[in-house]
Amino acid sequence: MSGSDPMQPKLILDFDGVLFNSAYEAYCVCNRHAETNPGLRDDVGFDEFMRFRAVLTDAWQFNRLYSREHKLCDPAKLPQVRPEAADWAYAEGFFAARAEMMKDESWPKLMAPYDFFFLLRPTLRKYPDKFAILSTRNVESIRRTLAFFDADVIPVFGQEDIRREGSKVEVARSQGWLEPGKFITVYVDDMNAHLEPFDGRVYLPLHANWGYDQVKDASLNSNQVLKILCSMLKLSAAA
Structure with a gap:
């Protein structure tokens, strides 16, 4: 890109909580993992799960919800918890359980x-190079879901990329999305911590907010976000 070229929009989307309400899927994965691990709780109700999911x-x-030994009683304290070996071991089992379910x-x-996904899907398909997904979910499950809903057309960066780079911000940096003068980058997420x-x-x-x-x-709300994204695409096309 030369210095005279206008900056292009890069519209980065979270997956869980923005495009899809995947809470029930995650709940099923957790329970599948618990079925074969006696150290995990088998009595977690969906309401308790969702209170925890709101800060996860x-x-x-x-x-920290399912472990009998490491259970955290107050979900509000979860952001202050640093992962230990047992937590990483749980994550491996979680993704293995998901792979079986898939x-x-x-x-x-x-x-x-979400309605936002259906409203945005035609635009995703029309401008796939302008979008990317950046999520803590594993890439294969994202692609499988997008393919099922006829939208597997945009780049996906997931759990594997975050583990390699260290954080969502570092993944974005590695892709050049944060480079001054290169992109007009918009990032949409439902989690304030992200x-x-x-x-x-x-x-x-x-x-x-959904x-x-x-x-x-x-x-x-979804209509406001959609309007912003589409307006940026129209402005870049007219430049």
Whole structure:
């Protein structure tokens, strides 16, 4: 890209809580993992799970809900917990359980697309190079879901990339999305803890108010976010 070329939009989307309500799928995975591990609770109800999900940002943290030994009674304290060996071991078992469940062709039906996904899908298909998914979910499960819903057309960066680079911000940096003068980057996420590191590093960090985290004054609904994304694409096309 030469210095005279206009900057192009890069529209980065979280997956869980933005495109899909995947809470029930994650709940099923956790329970499948617990079935073969006596050290894990088998009495976690969905309401308790959702209270925990509201502050969770990574799969290893489910260990602090399901582990009989390491259970965290107050979900509000989860952001202060640093992962230990037992948490990483839980995450490995979690993803192994998901891999087993994904052998069922009907597995993607556990995912519930938000209206935002259906409204955005035509634009994703029209401008696939302008979008990317950045998620703590593993890449294969994202691609499998997108394919099932006819939208496997955009780059996906997931759990594996975050483990390699260290964080969502570092994945974005490795892709050049944070490079000054290269992109007009917008990042949409429902988790405030994931958005905060992008503040000051991207053009617009947008908080989706239809996901799992607490809604704030600056949170936006799906129509507002859709309007912003589509407007940026129109402006870049006219430049």
